[in-house]
Amino acid sequence: MSHKLRVGELKALYLTEEEVWRIFTIVLTTKSKKSATYKFGLLKAMIENLYQVNEDAEVTYDQLAYSFTKIYWNLVIHHELEQGTRGSAVVTKLIEIKQSYNIPKEMTFDKLDATIQLAATKRVKAVMKTNVFGALYGDTQGSFYAFDHKTEQFKFHKVVLTFMRKYQRLLIDLVNYHMAKMIEQLNDVPHINYLLDKVESIAKRSTLKPFEKVLVQYFEQKCFYCGRELHKSTIQTHVDHFIPWSFVQSDQLWNLVLTCSKCNISKNDKLAVRSFLDEMVNRNERMVNLSGLIANKNELATYNKEKIIHLYDYSIQNGYENIWVPSYR
Numbered sequence: 003m004s005h006k007l008r009v010g011e012l013k014a015l016y017l018t019e020e021e022v023w024r025i026f027t028i029v030l031t032t033k034s035k036k037s038a039t040y041k042f043g044l045l046k047a048m049i050e051n052l053y054q055v056n057e058d059a060e061v062t063y064d065q066l067a068y069s070f071t072k073i074y075w076n077l078v079i080h081h082e083l084e085q086g087t088r089g090s091a092v093v094t095k096l097i098e099i100k101q102s103y104n105i106p107k108e109m110t111f112d113k114l115d116a117t118i119q120l121a122a123t124k125r126v127k128a129v130m131k132t133n134v135f136g137a138l139y140g141d142t143q144g145s146f147y148a149f150d151h152k153t154e155q156f157k158f159h160k161v162v163l164t165f166m167r168k169y170q171r172l173l174i175d176l177v178n179y180h181m182a183k184m185i186e187q188l189n190d191v192p193h194i195n196y197l198l199d200k201v202e203s204i205a206k207r208s209t210l211k212p213f214e215k216v217l218v219q220y221f222e223q224k225c226f227y228c229g230r231e232l233h234k235s236t237i238q239t240h241v242d243h244f245i246p247w248s249f250v251q252s253d254q255l256w257n258l259v260l261t262c263s264k265c266n267i268s269k270n271d272k273l274a275v276r277s278f279l280d281e282m283v284n285r286n287e288r289m290v291n292l293s294g295l296i297a298n299k300n301e302l303a304t305y306n307k308e309k310i311i312h313l314y315d316y317s318i319q320n321g322y323e324n325i326w327v328p329s330y331r
């Protein structure tokens with residue numbers, strides 16, 4: 003486990019900006035890891051320290067721990083957002099400090115006495131050594147920074163440092179967004195949840211019924227995934243985005259299939275196992291050749307099988323790593 007590492011060296015000497023973007027995207031959006039918000043906390047601390055580095059692109063653990071502690075103090079103590087990390091080490095340490103110094107929740111980190119800030123930072127730094135530096139190092143495939151628990155130095159990859167400075171504003175927004183998204187999932191804050199959900203799905207079509215009609219007309223009424231017959235009255239017909247909507251953000255006939263409600267609901271926002279990609283390519287091959295689908299001619303005219311294969315691979319690269327398999331076939 004990479005988070006147990008005490009030293010991490012930079013794995014790649016040469017990195018392209020494209021590569022840094024790719025890794026960033028995976029780190030921000032990886033859905034399979036139910037990790038705490040630590041990685042966002044460390045990314046925020048890194049962003050705060052982009053201009054605190056020495057000429058070798060190094061910052062001390064103390065500097066990063068100070069930023070990190072401030073972020074968590076304000077989240078956990080001041081805003082009382084426990085982020086599903088109840089009993090997690092950082093939260094435990096901060097609650098201990100709050101209680102031992104009898105600090106009211108109204109106190110933001112900036113207002114704390116310097117000795118208390120120092121005490122909190124020291125304890126959080128110890129947690130970062132076991133749970134944070136190594137974990138993000140692993141998530142970034144050892145390409146973003148090097149670290150050493152003994153010297154307590156953190157060294158940015160120069161390309162990453164330049165990248166983060168160059169896209170700083172955009173990265174702040176991205177990190178904040180994903181951190182908020184994770185926090186809201188872990189806490190009972192329906193009002194924020196409500197807003198973020200709204201913004202995220204603002205472009206989503208409210209009904210896929212028109213597509214269902216077209217698909218029902220031209221294809222066998224069987225669930226694309228489990229093969230159950232859909233015209234039986236007990237089974238509800240759903241339309242599923244083969245490549246999840248949250249990734250494609252659009253409704254193209256060549257990405258839609260008829261499914262039973264059970265498969266659609268359990269697949270949800272996941273990617274189906276790769277064997278279905280082949281079936282999808284075949285299905286679309288037949289669809290393109292159907293002369294009756296005149297109404298949808300345009301989107302089918304620009305379709306080719308590379309498109310859906312690329313989309314499938316891009317989805318995985320973008321963090322859709324949790325592959326769905328129907329419960330029976």
Ligand SMILES: [Zn+2]
Pocket residue numbers: 225226227228229230261262263264265266328
């Ligand atoms: Zn099914």
